[in-house]
Amino acid sequence: MEVSGGAAAHEAGEPVIFCRVLGPIEVEIDGAPTELGGPLPRRLLAALEAGAGAPVSLSALAEAVWDTELTAEVTNAIRVTVHRLRSALGPGERGRLESTPQGYRLALTSEATDHGLFEQWVERGMAELTAADPSGAVRTLESALALWRGRPWAELGELLHVSGLRARMTELREIAMEELQAARLARGDTARAVAALSQSVIEAPYRERRWELLALGLYRSGRQGHALAELRRVRGLLVEELGAEPGPALRTLERRMLAHDPSLLVDSAAVRLDRPPSDEPDPLPPADPRPLTRPLTRLIGRVRELSLLDTALTESRLVTITGPAGVGKTRLAVEQVADRPDARLVRLADIRSAQVIAPTIAAAVGVAHTSGNPLAEVIRVLADRHEVLVLDNCEHLTDPLADVVLPLLARCPGLRILATSRWPLGLDGERVLTLAALPVDGEDGTAVELLFDRVRAHRAGWTPTAHDTDAAVTICTALDGLPLAIELAAARARSFGLADIAAYVQEWLDALGTPARGSLSPHDSLVAAIAWSVDQLSDEERMLLLRLWPFDGGFSWQAAAAVGPADADGAVFAGLAALVDRSVLTADVSSGQVRYRLLETIRRYCRDVDPDRDATLEAHAEWVRCFVAGQAPLLTGPRLGEAVHVLAGELANIRAGIAHDLEHAPVQALRTTGVLRYLWVMAGPVPEGRRLLRRALDACPEAPPADRAAALIGLSVTSSHVGDTDAALSAADTALDLLDDEDPAHDELLLEAHLRRCNALADMEAGERMRAAALAFEAACDRRDPPGSLRATALWGVALVHFQDGDTAAVTETLSRAREIAAGCGFSSGAAISDLQLAWYLLADEQGAEAGARRALELLVRAVTAFEQQPNGSDELGALYAGAFALAVLGVRDTAARLRAAVTDHAEHGGTDPRRYMRFAGPSLEDRVERLLASLPPVASGGAMTWEEMVTLFTGAVGTLSAPS
Template identity: 30%
Template sequence: MRLAAKPRAVLSSFLLHPNAVVSRDRLIASVWDDPPRSALANLQTYVAVLRKAAIEVETQGQGYLLTLDPDRLDLLAFDEAVRQARLESARGDLAEAHRLFARALSLWRGRPAEDVPLAGPVTARIAELEERRESARLDWIDVRLRLGLHDELVAELTPLVETAPLSERLWHRLMVALHRAGRRAEALEAYRRARSVLVAELGVEPGQELRNLHAAILNDAPVEPAAPAAVLDASAPNAAERREPAWRGICLLPADIADFVGRESETRKVIAALRATAGRTDRGSAAPAIAVVSGPPGVGKSTLAVHVAHQLREEFADGQLFVRLGGASPSPRDPADLLAELLRALGVDAAVMPASMEEQAAMYRARIADRAVLVLLDDAGGEAQVRPLVPGTPRSAVIVTSRGPLPTMPGAVALTLDVPPPADARNLLAGVAGTDRVESDPESAEAILRACGRLPLALRIAGARLVTRPAWPLAEFARRLTDTPARLNELHSGQLDVRTTFAMSYATLSPQARQAFRMFGPITADSVAAWTVAALVGASAHDVDHSLEELAAAGLISGSDIDAAAQPRYRMHDLLRSFASELFAAEESEGCREAALRRVAAEARVRVTDAARELPLAFAPPPSGVPARTPPSAEGGAWLSAERSLLIAVVVTAARAGLVTVSADLAHALAPFLILRGFHDDAVYLLGEAIEAAARAGDASAETRLRLVRADAEVDRRRAHTVAVEFRRLLDRCEGAGDRHSAAYALLGVAATMEDDLRSALAVATRAADRFITLGDTHGLLTAWTEVAAVQLYLGRYDDAVTTSRRALALADGESVVHSARIWRGMGIACYEMGRVEEAVGHYRMSFDLSRELRWNNGERIALRRLAEAEGALGRFDRAARMLADCREMCARAGDALGEAITAYALGEICRWRGDERAALDHFTACYALLSRLNEPVWSARTREQIARSRAALGELGA
C-alpha cells in the first residue's frame, strides 16, 4: 500500500535507526520541526498505520523498535558487506574485498530518505550515513590501489575531487593513482590544484600527509597506498602495539563516599555476585557476571555501586570503567555515544572509530577481551541501552544501576534497594550534620528521619542544611518538614534537590503513566491495589495495568507485595507521594480532582458493601439498596482487612474535600467491619471526619446517622457511660426533626447507657423494639431484643431472657450471624444461671463456633470464657483451665484489659472449685490489678469480695 507523507516519515525514521529503540521524542522531532500539541497522538496513529501495512513495529518502553534483517534493508546489507570487505582486506584477500566493497557501494542510490519530508534533527543522522559511505568508498579505493587498478581509479577520482575539492583524502588517493600510473606531472599538478583550493577557501596549507606525498613524488620515490582507515596491517612492524595500544589499570570511577554508612548486607550480596568473576574463566559460564541494583530515585543506588566498585578494584586490576547512561532523563544517552566514550577512554583514536554501533560494540569487546575489567553502568534506562555495553568474556563484570528492575538481563543478580533501616539512617544524618548535633535533640532528629522517610538523598540534604545553619534548632527544621504541606521545598541544598530528582523520572513517563503517578497523591495510604488507581483515573484496572508497570519500571512504585486478598499492592515512598500530591493539585483541575475523589469513594463503597455482606448493618437507619446478609465468607473479610487503611484514607480525604455524601456513605458501610474486628479507634476517627464534613455542609441527616454509629462504637468497647449524653441529644434532635427511624436507634442507645437504672433501661429498650417492629427494620429489632435480653439477665429474669432470645432467633435467619452468636450466648448465660449447665454448654459452643466462623474475635473470646466457666461447673477443671488460659492470652493480644480481668476472675473461681484457694487468691488479685486501671465499679466490687473470701478461707486453714 502507498503510505501518506507523515507515516512515510515515521517509517523513514525507523529505517534510519534499524534494530534500535527509537524514542517517541526522537520520532516527533524527526517528523515535525514545530510539533503540534497532538503530536504524540498523531505519532501513535501513524504507527498504527504502519502496523496495518504489515510493518511490524514493536512498542519498547518509551519508544518503538523495527527489527529488520540485512536482506530487507539496504543500509544493513551495506554495513554487513563493508564489515566483511574490511576483514578480507585485513586478511590480504584483496580480490574478495574488492568484490564486497563494490557490492556495498552499489546499494547506494541517491541520498538517504531524499524523497521523505523529515525535520531538521534527522540531518545529522543522514550526514553520519553519508560519512560512512565515503569512508567505505575510501577503503575500496585503497584496496584497488593495492590491486594496481590505477587507470580505473584516475577516471573515478577526477570527478570526485571536483565535487569535493576540500577533501584532502580524495586528493591524496588521486595523486597516488596518477603517480603509480606513470603520470607524475599530473600528480604534481593535482597537488598544486589541491593547495590552491585549500589556501583560497580555507586559508590553510595542505596537511602533513599530503605534503609528504608531494615530496615523495618530487623525489620520484615509491608511493604506497594508505592503509584502510578502519583496519591496520597486521604484518607491519610492531603490529600488535599498533593494533592495541597498551593500557592497564585505568580507573574512571567517581570518588567513593567518605561517610558511607550501612548497607552491609547489600554490599556483601553485590560483591559476592561479582567476586566469583575476577580473574576466573572456569566458573562454568562464558558470560560475565552482572549485578543490577534498582530502586526509587534518591535511595542511594549509585552511591552503593561506586562503593562496591572501589572495594573490588584490586580484583579487577585491568581497569574499572564508568559511564552515566542518563536513563532517568527524558533523553537517555544513545549506546553508540556511550561506546564511543568508552573506546576513547580505552585509547582508541577517533580517526579509526567505527561508524556503526555494532562495530563499536565489537571493538569495545575486543579491547577488553580476557581482561579483568569492572564496568559500572550508572542510571540505565533499560536492557536495550545496557546490552551493547556488556563485555563478551567472563573475566569482566558489570554493575548496573537502574530505577526499575531489568528483568530480561540474562543471568543478572538483582538487588532492589529500599530505604536503610532506622539506625543506618540516623548514622547517615549524623555523618553529615554531626553526631553531637543529632544527639543534642534526639526527638527532633527522629522527626526529621520520619519526615525524610529515611531516603538517603533527603537525609543528605537535611544534614547539609543543618551544617550551613549551625545555630538552627533541630526542632525548627523538624517542624518545617512535618507541618509544611510543601515539605519538598525544605529538601533542597546546592545541587541536591529531592523535587528535581523526582521530576526527572516523572518527565520520562508516558502521559498515561504520569496521570497514574499523580493519582497516588491525594490518598495517603501505605499501599494501593490497582482498582484504587483505576477509580481515580476513571478507567478499568486492565487499562491502568500498563501505566503501573511503567511506574514500577521507573522505580517510582514497587509492586512486589501480595495482600491477604491475593491482590498485588503498589507502594510509593512518602516523599514521592508528596511530589505526586503536588502534581495532583497543580496539573489536575479542581473539577478533575473532585471527580477523581468521588469515583474512588463511590467505587470503594460498592466494594465494601459487597465484601461486608456477612456483617451486621451499622447502628443507624440502613440506606436503600443494601444487599441481603450472607453466611460468613473468608474472601470478603480478607479484602476488607487488606484494604482497611486505604478505605479509611479515602473516607478522610473525601470528607476533607467537602464530598459529604460519598464520604458519609463509605464511612457508614465500613464502620461495622471496623467495630466488629475491634478497630474502634479507626471507626471513631473516620466517623469523626465524616461528621465534621457533614456539619460544615449543613447536612443534618448524614451528621445524625454518623453520630449514631460513632456512639455505638463506644458502647461496643464498653464505654457506654461516655456517650450517654450524646444519645439523649441525638434522641431530642431526631424527634425534633420528625426522624422516627433515627429516633428509634437513639432511643435504643439511651437504653444501652442506663447502667445504673436497669428497670428503666428495660422499658426503654422494649419501647425501641416496638418502634422497630412498626418500621419493619429487622436489624434494628434484633439489636433491640438482644439488648432487652441482656438487661433481663442482669435483673435475674432468666426465663424472660430465654423467651426474648428464642423470639429473636426465630427472626435471625437471613441476617448477619453476629445476631445469632449474641442470642445463643445470652441463652447460654440464662441456662447457666438457672442450673441447666449442660444446656448452657451447647448454647455457648454454638455462639463460639459462629463467632469463630465470622472471625469476630471479641465474640469468640467472650463465648470461650463462658464455655470454660460452664465446663468448670461440670467438674472438668483441667479443660476449663486450658480454655481460660487461651482466652486470657487472646484478650492480652487484643488489648482487651477488661476481658483479661474477667478471665482472671473466672480462673480464680475454677481454682476455688478444685480446692486451691491460694491459686484462686492469686487470680482474683491479678484481676483487681487489671480493673484498677479501668472504670468498672461492678466488677471491682465483686473482685474485692472474692479476695476477702479467699483470705478468710486461707486464714481459717492456718495459711
C-alpha cells in the same frame, strides 16, 4: 552522533525496522538482524528499496532480479519471492511490502534506511560547518560515514537506474570525507586532518578540494614550505595529465601563502572554544581508565543485597540494579566492584543522545581516540580482557543501549556489565536485582542507623536521645527509607535538631539538604532525582501518575481505573505496569490480589506538580463514595467479614475522601460516615470514627433526615463503645425523633435506633426505662418484617429484661434463640455477641461461680472464633476481657493477669471499653470483677502482646482446662 541502525530508527520514529544498503543489504527488526533468505529475495528487496518508496513495476523487477523480460513464469516467481520476503519480515512488518496496481513498493521512510540517514546527516554536517559549529560538524559527518559499509546496492550489479543512484551516493561520500577534514581543521584537529588528507589525495588525485585542505593543514602546522610544495605538485599533476591549470581556489590559496596572509593561521584553541554552549557532553571525553575506589562514607546495611549481587554477577554477564530514585543503586554497584582493577565506571546521567554512548564508554576504558567507529574500538580493546563495566543511570537510554551492550557482550567474552537504572534494560540474558529502601523499624531498622551515622558526621560526639530516636523514625518513615533522602536530611542537622527536621520533612521535601561534593548522586536534590524519573515517562503514563497521589496507603487497579484520565481508553493496566517497571510505583502481590502504592516522597512530588489538584482530589473522593456505597450494605449480611476486611484495607483512603467532602461536599461526607456506622467498632479506631461522625453532623444540619439518622446511629454505637453512655442515648433519641414511623423507607433505621437506645439504657443500668425501651424495640420488630440481624438484636434487650426479672432460664433461652437467628442469616458477629452476653450473665451467678465460669469459657471461645472470622475488634476485646475474669475465677491467675494486661493495652490503643457488656449484669458483678482482677499478680514488662498472641494465649489456656486430667 554515530548510532546503530536500530537506534537510528528509534530516533526517527520507526522503532522496529531499519534497512541497510550502503553495503550488502541487511534488515534489522527491533535491533536484531533478519535472515532474508537466498540471493533472489535479497536482490528483490534491494530493487524495491532503490525505488525510494515508489512502486516498482513487475517488468522492472524482472530485469533487476532475474535479468530477463517479464513472463508468466517470472511473474509467479516474483509473487513467490515477495511471499518469502514478507514471511522473513514477520507479522509486525510484512505490511511494509505493499502490492499496488503499478507493482510492489517498500513502505519505508528515509530515516529507516541507512542511505536516507546518510544524506540527511551529510547535509546537516555541512550546515553545522557553515554555521561555525565545527565540533558538531565532525560528530555528524563521522556518524554519516560510519554508515558506509561497502558498495551501495551491491546485489543489483550494474543496473542502469541503480548505477545512477550509486554514483550520486558515492559522490556524496567523497564530499562528506572532504568536509569532515575541513571541520577538523576548523576546530584545530590539524594533525588528524593532515594524516587523512595525505592518504585521500593519493586515492583521488584529481579532487582539488582535498589538495586545498591538505595545503591549508600543513600551513597551519607550521610547514609552509611543505604546503607550497603540495600545491605545486597538484599543478604539475593536472597540467601533465589533464592539460588543465588548477582551479581558482587552489590558485588563490597559493597567492595568500606566498603573501603570508595572517588570516590563514587560525588560533586552534580559539576555534575550539567558539563552539556554542550545549547540554550535550563532548562525544570524546578525556580517557580515564582508573579503577573504581570505595566511597569515603560507610555503607549501612545492604549485606544481603551485596551477597545477591555477587551471585548475580557470577552467574550472569549482564546484571541491572533497579529501584526508585534515591534508593542507592549507584552506591551498591560501586561498593560491589570497588578497588577491582578490572572495573570501569561509565556515568550516563548527563548523556542525552544515543550517539554519545559509545564514545563515553571508549573514554572510560582508555580509548582516547577513535577512527569514526568508537564501538568497534571498544570491542577491539575489550575483546581479550576480563573486565566489569558499570553503566550508571541508564534509564533514559534503554533503547539505544541495546545497540551497544549486546554487541559488547557478544564479541567480548570476558566482559561483564553491571547497570543501574530505574527500570530494566529489557535485554536477553539480563538479570535484574530490584533494590528496596532501607527498613525503618524492627531488627533490620537500618534507615535510622544510617541517619544517625550521617548526623554524627556533622556533630562530633553526638549521642541520640529517646526523643531523637522517635524523630528519626518519623523522618525515615516520611522519606520511605530512601538512603539519598536520609543523607540529605542528615545534612540539615548542622542547623536544625531532628525534631525540627521531622516536623518539616513530612510536608516539604525542600526541607532536605544537598548532596556533599564527591557524592555518587547525579542529582543535586531529592526533588531533582524524582523529577528525573517522572520526566522519563510518556505523556499518558505521567497523566495517570498525577491522578494517583491522593491515594493514601495504596490502591487497587480498579481504583486507578476509576480516577484515571477520562481519555485513558482502557490503558490502565499497561500504564500501571509501566509505572511499576519505571520504579515510581510499587506492586504488592503477596495476597494474591495486586495492590499498588506510591512512595510518600513521590506522592508529595506529584501533589506539588499536579496542574489541577482540585480535579484530582475530586476524582479520588468520588471513587471513595462509590466504593463505600458498594461495600457498606455487606456490613449487615453474611459477607460482613469480607466487607470489613476490604473496607479496613482502604481506611486511609476513606479518611482522605471524607476529609475532602467535609470541605467541599459535606452531605456526601455525612452519607459516607453514616453508611459506615458499624465499621468503626469493627475495624477501628473507634474514637476517630466518632470524631468524623460528629464533624459530618455538624457540617450539614439541614441534610436529609435519613442521612442524619444513619450518622446519629453510628455516633450512638461509637459512643457506647468508648463508654460515653449519655452521648449514646442522646444520639439514639435524636435519630428516633428524625425518623418517620410511618415511612417504610425508614423501617431499618428506626429499628437500629431502637437498638441503640436499648444498649445505651442498659449501659446506664436504667431499669424500668430499659425495660420499656426493650419492649418498644420488640413491638417495633413485630410491626415490621425486619432482617434477621435486627430480629436477633431485639432479643438482646428482651434477655436483659428477663435477667432483671431473675428468670435465668428465660435469659438462656432468649439469647440462644438470638444466636440461632443471627447465625442463620449469616450474622456471625451477632451470634458471637449473643454468646458474649450470655457468658456475662452466667458469670454473674456468684453461687455457681465455678460452673458458670466453665460454661462461660466455652461460649467465649466460640465468640472469639466467630469474631476472628467476621471481625468486630471492640466486642472481641470484650469477650477476651470476660475470658480473663473466668480464668481468674478458676484459679488460672498468671494467664488471666497476662490476658487482662494485653486486652487493656489493645483497648487503650483502640479507644474502646471492653467492660461494657459486663455492666448489663449489674453493679455487683462489676465490683466483683474489678476486685478479682485487681488481685492478680503483676505482669512483667516485656513488650506489648500482638493480637494473635493474645487470642492464642486465651484459647490455649481454655484448651488446657478442658483437656482430661
